Structures are given as C-alpha cells and as structure tokens.
Amino acid sequence: MKKALTILIMIAMLAAIAFAGCTSGSGSAGGSATAAATQTATAAPVATGTETPTDSATITITDVAGRSVVVPDNPSKIAVSGSGSSRYFAWLGATDRMVAVDFQDSSLLKRKAETRPYMLANPQIK
Secondary structure (H helix, E strand, C coil): CHHHHHHHHHHHHHHHHHHHHHCCCCCHHHHHHHHHHHHHHHHCCCCCECCCCCCCCEEEEECCCCCEEEEECCCCCEEECCCCHHHHHHHHCCHHHEEEECHHHHHHHHHHHHHCHHHHHCCCCC
16 A cells, blocks of 8 residues: 555656646746846856956846946956866966966965966966
C-alpha cells in the first residue's frame, strides 16, 4: 500500500511538471524576466571608467534593482575590483588601462605572483 501511494504521488508530480511546461501564459512576464536577466548578464562584466567621456559615446547600464550608471563607451582607465577581474583584463590585453586593483586582489598578487600565469606575463600589475 505504501509503495503504491509513493508511485501515485510520483506520477502526479510528473504530470504536474509536464503540464506546467505546456501552459500558455501571457508572455509578458516571461519576456520581461528574460530581458532583465539578459541585461543583468551583459551588465555584470562592464568596468566603469574613472574619467568623464570626451565625446557623447556612453553606455547606460541598469541593474535589476533599477539603479543606473552611465559609463564611457571606451574607457581609458579601469579600476579592477572583484576576484579574478585582473585575470580577465590580462587575457583581453587591456592591462595598460588598469590603474587600480582592490585590496584583496593586490594582496593575493603580492603573495602568489609566481603561481599566476597572467602575473608572469604582466608584471606591471601590482
């Protein structure tokens, strides 16, 4: 009896999952959630410039909380923050634009510089 009840509950759960994917929603809620997720995903790796742009080429980024920031389209100076960010800029060949790293990255770089290949290739990152 207990085994039959377990199988019946599992079948009901599978049916609920199968029918939930087949329902037609209004589409607006799913579309806006997808758009917000896409915008968030593209906004995350963008670094802010430290100078005001000389021309009108700027990008406005809005996160999920509704906060907006305006950054230059092609920043000349970049302050790197967060774990691994300096590695990404080294891979992109943009270490000449880096003007600052946060304390966590700078202390890690000083202690383990010999173990990080991107630090061996770019010793000017300190």
